[in-house]
Amino acid sequence: MEEAIRKADVLIEALGWIRRFRDKVTVIKLGGSVLEDENALRHMLLDIVFMETVGMRPVVVHGGGAAISRQMSEAGIQPRFIHGRRYTDDATLAIVEKTLATELNEWLAQRVEELGGRAMNLNFRTTNVLFGERIMLEGEGGEALDLGHVGRVTRVDRGTIENLCYAGQVPIIPSMCLDEKTGQKLNVNADTAATAVAQALGAEKLVYLSDVNGVRRDKRDESSLIHSLTASEARQLIRDGVIDAGMIPKVEACLETLDKGVRKVHIIDGRLRHSLLLEIYTNTGVGTEIIRDP
Secondary structure (H helix, E strand, O other): OHHHHHHHHHHHHHHHHHHHOOOOEEEEEEOHHHHHOHHHHHHHHHHHHHHHHOOOEEEEEEOOHHHHHHHHHHOOOOOOEEOOEEOEOHHHHHHHHHHHHHHHHHHHHHHHHHOOOOEEEOOOOOOOOEEEEEEEEEOOOOOEEEEEEEEEEEEEOHHHHHHHHHOOOEEEEEOEEEEOOOOOEEEOOHHHHHHHHHHHHOOOEEEEEEOOOOOEOOOOOHHHEOOEEEHHHHHHHHHOOOOOOOHHHHHHHHHHHHHOOOOEEEEEEOOOOOHHHHHHHOOOOOOEEEEOOO
8 A cells, every 4th residue: 555655656756747847848858878778768659658648849959970880880881970970971861861760760750659659750861850950160270171071950840840749749859950942961960959849849848868977966976966057167177177078068058948938958878767758757767957047
């Protein structure tokens, strides 16, 4: 009986959050260690099915860097990176499209269906919803650095995504876009693609799945997790050196997303079982939420 009562308490705690976020869009950036961990991915997709079932509108944007690197290795192509970005020539682009935008994208939608949900893969073989332009990086001397077929998202087909959400389906979007002027397919950073989608949809939340549990006051101590930060507090922690190294670009991406109109951004450990549900539907959460200043 005590166990049953505890379960009921959990449901009551979740009830308020379920009502609050009903019909609200949450964009989930999926990639990295979660895609490489079959058990973690299964629980994450179950969380997404639950969210849709109780009335939220989850939208998944995914990368697939590890799978792409494996396919390139099998093809005898040596990966090349410029300032942390994958150089994408014709051969690499073909592998990115096949691995990321076709095989992985369709497999994720199939897995959601197998777990009891409804999903639609949105790729170049079905319906592409991301459009953009080619980008260049600036070198130390101000020179332009060519990244090949790499781009950024400039337009999102909001109508198609929203219609799927209204129909009770989970849109699954790969991080590639199409140049509307040239028809060229482009490889896109998954974090920036997710930001563009969240902004276009006016999302309530954008969730970055990471391999850490969020922002910590002591990066070596998991118990020092900071559950909630305003944008100005996060910037101060960067200046103070509390947020450093690899966490800086993650937090800066969160701040940029807030500046573009998204209400809340979350960083959670995607390897933790049901971390998505625990972050959204409990009072304390399991990661770090960063919100706009009052």
